[in-house]
Amino acid sequence: MKIALLGYGKMGKVIERIALERGHEIVLRKSKDVNFEGLTNADVTIDFSVPSAAVENISASLNAGIPVVSGTTGWLEDYHSMVSLCEEKNAAFIYGSNFSLGVNLFFELNNHLAQLMSKFDQYKVSMEEIHHTQKLDAPSGTAISLANGIINNTAYNSWTLENPKEDELLIDAKRIDNIPGTHSVFYTSEVDTIEIKHTAHNREGFAFGAVIAAEWLVEKKGVFTMKDVLGLK
Numbered sequence: 001m002k003i004a005l006l007g008y009g010k011m012g013k014v015i016e017r018i019a020l021e022r023g024h025e026i027v028l029r030k031s032k033d034v035n036f037e038g039l040t041n042a043d044v045t046i047d048f049s050v051p052s053a054a055v056e057n058i059s060a061s062l063n064a065g066i067p068v069v070s071g072t073t074g075w076l077e078d079y080h081s082m083v084s085l086c087e088e089k090n091a092a093f094i095y096g097s098n099f100s101l102g103v104n105l106f107f108e109l110n111n112h113l114a115q116l117m118s119k120f121d122q123y124k125v126s127m128e129e130i131h132h133t134q135k136l137d138a139p140s141g142t143a144i145s146l147a148n149g150i151i152n153n154t155a156y157n158s159w160t161l162e163n164p165k166e167d168e169l170l171i172d173a174k175r176i177d178n179i180p181g182t183h184s185v186f187y188t189s190e191v192d193t194i195e196i197k198h199t200a201h202n203r204e205g206f207a208f209g210a211v212i213a214a215e216w217l218v219e220k221k222g223v224f225t226m227k228d229v230l231g232l233k
Contacts, residue, residue: 007049073141097141099209114153
C-alpha cells in the first residue's frame with residue numbers, strides 16, 4: 001500500500017515507522033514547506049496535520065479520488081462540507097478524534113455508563129483531559145467525542161470549559177509537558193464518585209490505529225468511522 005502522509009510532525013513520523021514495519025511505502029511526506037507533489041501516486045492518505053491545514057489536505061485527497069484517514073482535530077466546523085465532497089467525488093473518508101483501539105473501546109464504555117447513570121440525577125458529571133503543551137486545540141477532539149456521548153445519553157445539553165450551568169458538562173482541559181493523552185469522566189454525588197479513565201502511555205496506539213484504518217479503507221467508498229473499522233456497530 002502506498003501512503004501519503006499529510007502532516008509530518010511527531011505523529012506523522014510514528015505513523016511512518018509503523019507503516020514501513022507493516023510493509024507499506026510512503027510516497028509523500030507533506031509538511032508546511034512541502035506541496036502535494038506525489039499525492040496522486042498514493043493508494044490512501046493519512047492526515048495528522050494542524051487544524052488550519054486539515055481541510056486543504058482532505059480536499060486535495062478527495063478531489064484526486066484518494067481515500068483519506070484524518071486524525072487532525074480542531075477543524076470540525078467544516079466536517080459536513082468534507083462529507084459532501086467525499087460523496088460528490090465517490091471517494092472514501094474516515095475522520096476520528098482518536099484512532100487508538102483502547103480509546104474507541106473507552107468511547108463505548110462511556111456511552112454505556114452514561115445510559116446507566118442517566119436515571120440517577122444525584123450524580124453530576126464532569127470531565128478532565130490532559131495533553132502535551134504542543135496540542136493546539138482545547139478541549140481535545142477525544143474529549144469532545146466523550147462529551148457528546150454523555151450529552152446524547154443524559155439531560156446535559158452542551159459542554160463548557162468553565163463556569164458550567166445546570167445543563168452544561170464541565171471539561172477541565174489541561175496542557176502539561178510530555179503527556180500523550182489522559183481522559184477521565186467523573187460522576188460525583190455527595191456520598192461517592194464513579195470514575196472511568198483512559199491513559200495513553202505513548203503515541204503508538206494512535207499511530208497503529210490510523211494505519212489499520214488506512215488498510216481497511218482502501219478500495220472502499222463512503223464515509224466511515226472507527227466503529228466500522230473495528231466492527232463495533
